[in-house]
Amino acid sequence: MLDFNNTEIAFSAKSQSELQNAYLLFNTIKHPWIVKCASAASNIALKIHFPLAWAVKPTLYKQFVGGETLEDCRKVIDHLRSFNVRSTLDFSAEGEQTPAGIQATFEETLRSIDFAKGNDNLAYAVFKPSTIITDELLTKASEKREELTIEEIKEFREFKERFMAFCQRAYENDVRLIVDAEDYSFQNALDELTDEAMRKYNKKRAIVFATLQMYRHDRMPYLRQILADAQEKDYIAGVKFVRGAYMEAERARAAAMGYPDPICKDKPTTDANFNEGVSFAMDHLDRFEIFMGTHNEESNYMLAKLIDEKGLARDDKRIFFAQLLGMSDNISFNLAHEGYNVTKYVPYAKVRDVLPYLIRRAEENTSVAGQTGRELKMLKTEIERRKHTK
Numbered sequence: 001m002l003d004f005n006n007t008e009i010a011f012s013a014k015s016q017s018e019l020q021n022a023y024l025l026f027n028t029i030k031h032p033w034i035v036k037c038a039s040a041a042s043n044i045a046l047k048i049h050f051p052l053a054w055a056v057k058p059t060l061y062k063q064f065v066g067g068e069t070l071e072d073c074r075k076v077i078d079h080l081r082s083f084n085v086r087s088t089l090d091f092s093a094e095g096e097q098t099p100a101g102i103q104a105t106f107e108e109t110l111r112s113i114d115f116a117k118g119n120d121n122l123a124y125a126v127f128k129p130s131t132i133i134t135d136e137l138l139t140k141a142s143e144k145r146e147e148l149t150i151e152e153i154k155e156f157r158e159f160k161e162r163f164m165a166f167c168q169r170a171y172e173n174d175v176r177l178i179v180d181a182e183d184y185s186f187q188n189a190l191d192e193l194t195d196e197a198m199r200k201y202n203k204k205r206a207i208v209f210a211t212l213q214m215y216r217h218d219r220m221p222y223l224r225q226i227l228a229d230a231q232e233k234d235y236i237a238g239v240k241f242v243r244g245a246y247m248e249a250e251r252a253r254a255a256a257m258g259y260p261d262p263i264c265k266d267k268p269t270t271d272a273n274f275n276e277g278v279s280f281a282m283d284h285l286d287r288f289e290i291f292m293g294t295h296n297e298e299s300n301y302m303l304a305k306l307i308d309e310k311g312l313a314r315d316d317k318r319i320f321f322a323q324l325l326g327m328s329d330n331i332s333f334n335l336a337h338e339g340y341n342v343t344k345y346v347p348y349a350k351v352r353d354v355l356p357y358l359i360r361r362a363e364e365n366t367s368v369a370g371q372t373g374r375e376l377k378m379l380k381t382e383i384e385r386r387k388h389t390k
C-alpha cells in the first residue's frame with residue numbers, strides 16, 4: 001500500500017552517514033538567518049571570485065546536485081535507477097546572458113538531449129528557454145512584440161531556431177523534452193513556440209512538453225485550448241504540471257506595473273486548480289501525456305489513486321511523477337516502490353554556476369512549518385528506526 005510515511009522505503013537509497021548529513025543540512029538551513037547570510041556571502045564570493053567549492057560541495061551541492069558534467073551524473077543516475085527511479089538531467093548553470101554564454105548553454109543542452117538517447121535510466125531531457133535568450137528580449141517579445149526593433153527581431157529569430165533545434169534533436173533521438181516555465185512576462189512567447197513545436201513533433205507520441213504553472217488562474221482555459229488544438233490538429237500534447245515557483249515576484253511585478261495579479265488568490269485555490277488540471281488531463285489520456293512535478297503529498301496520492309481507479313498500468317508510459325533530487329524522497333521512493341513511474345530532476349553544473357539554484361533550494365527549505373519540517377521529521381524517524389533494528 002502506498003504510504004509516504006514509510007521511511008524505510010523512503011530512505012532505502014541512503015546510508016546511515018548520508019542520513020545524518022542530510023539531517024544536519026536541513027537542520028541548518030531551517031534557520032532563515034543562516035540562509036540569508038549564506039546567500040549574501042555567496043553573492044560576494046561570486047563577485048570577487050573567491051573559491052567556494054570546499055564549503056558548498058560536501059553540503060548543499062551533495063544533497064541537491066548530480067555532478068558537474070553529464071558523465072559525472074552516471075553514479076547518481078544508476079543508483080536512483082536501482083530503486084526504480086529515473087533521472088531527468090537538468091543543466092542548471094545560470095550563466096551570463098552573453099552571446100558566448102548562450103552559445104555554451106545551447107551546446108550543452110544539445111549534449112544532454114543526446115545523452116538521453118536510448119538511455120532507459122533517463123526519463124526526459126529538459127531546458128529553460130531563458131538560458132538561450134536575454135530576459136529583456138524574451139519579455140519584450142512576449143509583451144510588446146510590435147515594438148521589437150529590426151535587430152531584436154533578428155535575435156528573436158535566432159532564439160526560435162535554437163528552441164526548435166532542441167525539439168528537432170529530441171524528436172530524432174526519440175527523447176521526451178520538457179520546456180520549463182519561468183516568469184509570467186516570458187510566457188506568452190514561450191507558449192506560442194511550444195504549441196507550434198507540439199504540433200510539429202508530437203504526431204505519434206508526446207516529444208515536446210509544455211509546463212503549466214497552475215498557480216496562474218488562466219491555466220485551465222489554456223489547458224482546454226491545448227486539448228482542442230490537439231484534437232483538431234491530431235497530435236498528443238505533453239503537459240508538465242507544476243504549481244509555480246515565482247509567486248511573490250509575480251504579485252510584486254503585477255502591483256508595480258498595474259496589471260491584474262496572474263496568480264490564484266490563495267493556496268487552496270492553487271491546489272484546486274492544480275488537481276483539476278491533472279484530473280482533466282487524466283480524463284483525456286488519448287490526447288495527453290502527463291508529467292506531474294510536485295512535492296505535495298495530497299496531489300501525489302490523488303494521481304496514484306486516479307491511475308488505479310482507471311485500471312491503468314502503474315507504469316503506463318504516459319504518466320510520470322517527479323520531484324527534485326534531494327527533496328521529498330519519501331514521495332519518490334514510495335511511489336517507485338509501488339511500481340509507479342517516477343523521475344527526479346537531477347541538476348548538474350559546476351559549483352559556481354549552480355550556486356543561485358542552490359541558494360533557491362536553501363531558501364525554499366527555510367520554513368520549519370513546511371517542507372523542511374517534514375524532511376527533518378522523516379529523517380529523524382528513519383535514523384531512530386535504524387538504531388533500533390540493528
Ligand SMILES: Cc1cc2nc3c(=O)[nH]c(=O)nc-3n(C[C@H](O)[C@H](O)[C@H](O)COP(=O)(O)OP(=O)(O)OC[C@H]3O[C@@H](n4cnc5c(N)ncnc54)[C@H](O)[C@@H]3O)c2cc1C
Pocket residue numbers: 179180181182211213215242243244245246247263264265266267270293294295296322323324345
Ligand atoms: C520536478 C519539478 C519541476 C519543477 N519545474 C518548475 C518549472 O518549470 N517552473 C516553475 O515555476 N516551477 C517549477 N517547479 C517548482 C514548483 O512550481 C513549486 O514551486 C514547488 O514544487 C512547490 O510546490 P509543490 O506543488 O511542490 O508544493 P506545495 O508546498 O503544496 O505548494 C507550494 C506552492 O503553492 C503555491 N502557493 C503557495 N502559497 C500560495 C498563495 N498564497 N496563493 C497562491 N498560490 C500559492 C506556489 O506555487 C507555491 O510554490 C518544479 C518542481 C518540481 C518538483
